[in-house]
Amino acid sequence: MHDEAPTTLPPLAAGRHWLAGEVDHQLRDRCAVAGGPIVLGVSGGADSMALLLALAALRHRHRDAGDRLEPVAVHVHHHLRDREADEDAIFVERLGEQLDIPTRIEDIRPTPAAGGLAHAAREARYATLARVAGELRARAVAVAHHADDQLETMIMMLARGAGPRGLAGMAWRRPLAAGVTLVRPLLWATRADCEAYCEACGVSWRNDSSNDRSQRGRLRESVTGPLASMWPSAATRAAVASEALEAAAWAMERVLEQTFGPASRRVWPRDALLDLPPGLVGAGLRRAATDADPAVTRTLGHRQVNAVVTAIRAQDQVPRCFHWPRNMHVEVDTRAVELHTA
Template structure:
């Protein structure tokens, strides 16, 4: 028997660890575009899941953004069925008209589709093929945007979307390993032209910025950036736990927040409390920015009788004596003729 290729062995271990903690008995669904990362993940998940007594299926999302995308999605689905993956679905999504840039809109459409398919099949989890390289790119993009700790924490290995577990088993696996695994398995991955299109910020980071850093500082840069995300994520978990306690302590029966309780908090903790409270009030997490939270903070720390702070969705927050109070969107102005 030929020895098992090291990249395949490493990915098997990563997938096994990711699946070990799942408590639901349904299938796991791999989100697969046909690229090296998700293709290797799908093939190896089929092997590992079957030996753990669990079904493994595949979902491929056709964003309709490139010529031939429908045919390519069907080809991925045909490969999956031949490889023993089940259930297998192709989902076409509409990207146009969604908020944010093209990358954000496509991502939102994709995850919405994945959650819907997973719900129909009562899946235990959805798996995506994000790698250590993807994580490093995410950290660099967050730095460029001036993101805080939440952005620098990158992508979590586990999160829930509308109650559905989303697993990223390959965050400690390099992109070169997924390519080597595909080669060892005799798989030919699809090369997405969007990955090298300079129109997209992530593509520029992938093609120019990260290679320049590796050239200047050595190959350990990729792992160091990914490790930074893990360390910051661990700190975030502690701060988020403290913020939950602080938010509970600051609540007022009328739905507002006690200013005194907020003012006594450290700034890093207060900003988390205000962000979480704004989410509860109905502000979209994707649209709520640093400047919105800063406006709320000003009502606490530098209030001079100014008016309300405005949040996404037409929400307003005003200070009334010793409390912050949320109100709905302002009434429409009367039309003049």
């Protein structure tokens, strides 16, 4: 790891490289960011360095006054890795100064909570980015998740038994806080693309040693690394598959609306569900339960939902009652299926 400074501010290569054009296009297209203040989450890794370089270059491109990007780099210091984390903060602040990008170092000290320390750190980090965006009246926070991150996310969601929406992985944009949207303009670029861009600009990056011990780090070593050796374009193809799954989720939600009605509905004619695919019936029941109590998603298992689906499709049509978590139960009789909540 080395810390050379760029020779021009920003380096000429930053604006000429294809990745700058990719970020520009995706910010306006998939992310719907036209211009104005935009907060960048910058950890110091190659991906966030690439995003910072691209935004520094795009800021200098000719744009109408109302369409000019005004990036502000924000490094969230979690105080979890002692000296290494201190050096990350210094590195990001220094490069921000060299690129003439306003840079803020925000200190947080997350403590373990439900979901573990990593989850608490992530929640605190996003809350900090949202707060800074509010202070700056920025309507978007950009982070540097890329295609390799997307592949890892999709594999993790597959292992958790997610439906189409979850299998689609991370969205290009999602609400982060009131009036603030989280955007990911690098989802079609790979980790290697980000590193090559930094190298082309003569800019180095930091490596977080704790990543190797994280869940994603272990997944990278044991799964996605070997996968890439067999299918080198796996990450970029996963990014394309993500869009197809997002479209499938969109279509499925509309079919559910047509067949099950609004999510707040709790009773349905049994005959109307008999000819539907079992997966669709299960999704409709889970949708209603989640609407009644979002916390049920953590404990409502596939076997519990599938037992109700099987009863609905049974030829004997014997009335049955199934108890679900969170004091819910589902009654299936000859005419109707009804979800009862506490």
